Structures are given as C-alpha cells and as structure tokens.
Amino acid sequence: MVDRDLALRRLASLEEYRTQLAEYAQTTPEAYARDWRTQRVVERTLQLAIETCVDLASHVIADRRLRVPASYAETFEILGEAGLLPENLRRTLVEMARFRNILVHDYTRLDPARVVTILRDRLGDFDRFRDVILSLL
Numbered sequence: 299m300v301d302r303d304l305a306l307r308r309l310a311s312l313e314e315y316r317t318q319l320a321e322y323a324q325t326t327p328e329a330y331a332r333d334w335r336t337q338r339v340v341e342r343t344l345q346l347a348i349e350t351c352v353d354l355a356s357h358v359i360a361d362r363r364l365r366v367p368a369s370y371a372e373t374f375e376i377l378g379e380a381g382l383l384p385e386n387l388r389r390t391l392v393e394m395a396r397f398r399n400i401l402v403h404d405y406t407r408l409d410p411a412r413v414v415t416i417l418r419d420r421l422g423d424f425d426r427f428r429d430v431i432l433s434l435l
Contacts, residue, residue, distance in 0.1 A: 300357050300358055300361045300434065300435060301357070302435050304357070305354060305357065305431060305435055306435075308350055308353055308354050309354070309428050309431060309432070311346075311350055312347060312350045312351065312354075312424055312427075312428060313428070315343050315344075315346050315347035315350065315424075316347060316421055316424045316425065318339075318343050319340065319343050319344065319347065319417060319421055320417075320421055322336060322339070322340050322417050323417045323418050323421070325414060325417065326414065327410040327411040327413075327414045328410075330410045330413060330414055331410040337413075340413060340417065341401050341408070341413070344397075344398070344401060344413075344416065345398055345401050345402060347424055348370075348394050348395060348397070348398040349370075349398065351374075351391060351394070351424070351427050352370045352373050352395065352398075354427075354431050355373045355374060355376075355377055355391075356373060358377060358382065358431070358434055359373065359376055359377070362380065362382075364376050364377075364379075364380055369395070370395035370396075370398060370399070371392045371395040371396050373395065374388050374391040374392045374395060375388065375392060382430065382434065383427075383430060384430075387423065387426050387427065387430070390420065390423045391423065391427060394416075394420070394423070397412075397416070
C-alpha cells in the first residue's frame with residue numbers, strides 16, 4: 299500500500315506549489331518574458347510541482363508492481379495503462395513531464411506564452427491529479 303502519510307505530505311507540497319503558481323496567473327507573456335525574477339519563481343515552482351506528481355505516481359507504480367518507467371512522461375503512461383488516470387489527464391501529465399524536461403534541460407525552447415498558458419489554464423490539472431491520488435489511498 300502507498301504510504302498514506304508520505305503521500306499526504308507530498309500532496310500538501312503540491313497544493314502549496316499550485317497556490318504559489320496561481321499568484322502569477324494574471325501575468326502576460328510579454329511581462330513574463332521581461333521579468334527574470336518571475337521566470338525563476340514560476341519555472342522552479344512548476345518543476346517542483348511536476349516532480350511531485352512524478353514522485354506520487356512512482357509510489358503508486360511501485361505499490362501496484364507495475365512496470366518500471368523509463369522516463370517521467372512514461373510514469374503517467376503507465377498509470378493510464380493501468381486504468382488509474384483518465385485519458386485526458388494522462389495526456390496532460392505526459393505533456394507536463396515533457397515540459398519539465400524543457401524547463402530543466404533546454405531553456406532556449408521555453409516559450410513565455412506556453413508558460414503563461416499553463417499558469418492560466420492548466421493549474422487545475424494538479425488538483426485533478428491530487429484527487430486521483432487521494433482516491434487511491
């Protein structure tokens with residue numbers, strides 16, 4: 299069984315990251331591109347939020363003895379294959395995991411408009427994932 303206390307602590311962190319990110323949801327791509335401080339806070343917090351989701355997903359995978367993922371994105375593919383994630387959330391989290399790789403490894407491809415779109419339209423996906431994890435505890 300997934301360690302409930304650990305999962306709840308990780309979910310609390312995820313909620314904190316989501317709340318912090320929501321503070322920047324009204325920024326524009328132009329303002330975001332001009333403000334390195336905002337970029338640093340948002341990008342690092344997005345990275346932490348996504349990695350927290352991967353961590354939680356990995357615990358579920360290990361607990362259920364599912365196949366070992368070869369990448370962060372595959373972590374969510376595996377949960378989808380097991381019927382533990384709705385298809386639309388699986389797709390979104392796979393894209394988030396890929397986006398995390400851009401954040402960490404390839405800053406030159408980071409599009410301010412994409413970051414702002416995530417801030418405005420995708421933060422609820424973290425809540426949806428939280429609900430899935432809670433249902434599995």
